[in-house]
Amino acid sequence: DIQMTQSPSTLSASVGDRVTITCRASQSISSWLAWYQQKPGKAPKLLIYKASTLESGVPSRFSGSESGTEFTLTISSLQPDDFATYYCQQYNDYWTFGQGTKVEIK
Amino acid sequence: QVQLVESGGRVVQPGRSLRLSCAASGFTFSYYGMHWVRQAPGKGLEWVASTSYDGSNKYYADSVKGRFTISRDDSKNTLYLQMDSLRAEDTALYYCAKDTETFSTLLAGYWGQGTLVTVSS
Numbered sequence: 001d002i003q004m005t006q007s008p009s010t011l012s013a014s015v016g017d018r019v020t021i022t023c024r025a026s027q028s029i030s031s032w033l034a035w036y037q038q039k040p041g042k043a044p045k046l047l048i049y050k051a052s053t054l055e056s057g058v059p060s061r062f063s064g065s066e067s068g069t070e071f072t073l074t075i076s077s078l079q080p081d082d083f084a085t086y087y088c089q090q091y092n093d094y095w096t097f098g099q100g101t102k103v104e105i106k
Numbered sequence: 107q108v109q110l111v112e113s114g115g116r117v118v119q120p121g122r123s124l125r126l127s128c129a130a131s132g133f134t135f136s137y138y139g140m141h142w143v144r145q146a147p148g149k150g151l152e153w154v155a156s157t158s159y160d161g162s163n164k165y166y167a168d169s170v171k172g173r174f175t176i177s178r179d180d181s182k183n184t185l186y187l188q189m190d191s192l193r194a195e196d197t198a199l200y201y202c203a204k205d206t207e208t209f210s211t212l213l214a215g216y217w218g219q220g221t222l223v224t225v226s227s
Contacts, residue, residue, distance in 0.1 A: 001168075034213055036151075043201055043217035044143075044151065055215075087151055091213050094165060095143075095153035 002026055002090050006098030012106040017078045021101045023088035025069040032092035035064055035073045038100075039084045047086075048073065078103070108132040110202050110218030117224045122192055126221055128185040128202030136160075136180040139211030142187050144198035145220075154200070155187065158211045165211070170196075192225045199223075 003026040013019050023033065031051040036044040046055045048064040051071055061076045075082055083105055088098040114126040128140070142154040155176040156165045164176050175188040185202050199220040206215030 038151075043219055044214075045217075046206070046213070046215055049206065049213055089151075089213075094167070095141075095156075097151040097153065100150045 002029060002093050002096050004088055004090055004096050004098040006088055006101055008101060009099060010102045010104065012104050013078050014106045015078055015080060017106075019075040019078050019082075019103060021073045021086055021088075021103075023071045023073075023098045025071070025090055028069060029090045029092035031066060032090055033064070033066065033071045034089045034091060035062075036087045036089065037082075037084045038087065044087065075103075108204065108216050110204060110216065112200060112202050112218045112221035115200060115221030115223045117226060118192055119227050120193060120225055123188070123190045124192060124223060126187040126189065126200055126202075126223070128187075128218060130183045130185065130204065133204065134208075135178075135183040137208040139205040139209075140176075140178060140185045141203045141205070141211075141214050142176060142185075143201045143203060143214065143217070144196075144223075145201070146195075146198045149198075152198075156211050157185070159205075159209050163211065189223070192223075194225050197223060197225045 005024045033051045035048040038044040051066040052064040063074045065072045085100045085102045109131045111129045141156045157176045173191045177186045201217050201220045203214035203217045206213045
């Protein structure tokens with residue numbers, strides 16, 4: 001089974017900060033990596049797929065990148081609407097989610 | 107617009123069965139793979155099961171294999187999850203999700219709001 005290790009588990013940041021969340025796969029998943037945003041009491045929302053492709057309607061301050069089995073979600077300038085929990089997900093071999101990163105107000 | 111409405115969640119005793127439903131609208135249901143994902147209270151996301159657009163291929167997480175069955179009724183635009191031999195660790199909010207692409211079983215592009223299953227005596 002492919003394991004996804006996401007870090008950090010919690011991140012405190014201010015509006016305007018550049019934020020980076022990392023996800024490492026236990027084996028090669030090619031670029032089959034997605035990022036979701038979840039707000040309290042709401043369903044997850046797809047942000048990025050194929051490691052770096054922005055889903056339609058998602059602001060351009062969100063971006064994804066990859067280096068081998070390490071994947072990164074970057075928010076270039078954190079906005080008030082971005083305080084949420086973020087999950088990575090591999091879909092190379094069935095699905096596995098990372099543990100989540102809660103982005104909270106500093 | 108796309109709508110996914112889950113139902114059927116309730117409190118159930120360990121060892122009993124439950125069937126969840128997901129009513130879909132706003133898209134051609136028979137063209138899309140569909141998925142179930144769950145989230146235990148205060149925890150992360152866990153994939154449960156997926157079905158191809160035509161129901162010919164079904165996939166399950168090891169944690170539910172042999173106990174849960176995913177199915178679909180395209181005439182009713184409805185996805186199901188039959189849950190047997192329920193355990194306390196199955197307690198979660200169960201989401202249904204629509205695939206991102208037609209004729210694909212790849213990735214969840216749109217999610218419903220979930221239905222809560224609580225397994226407790």
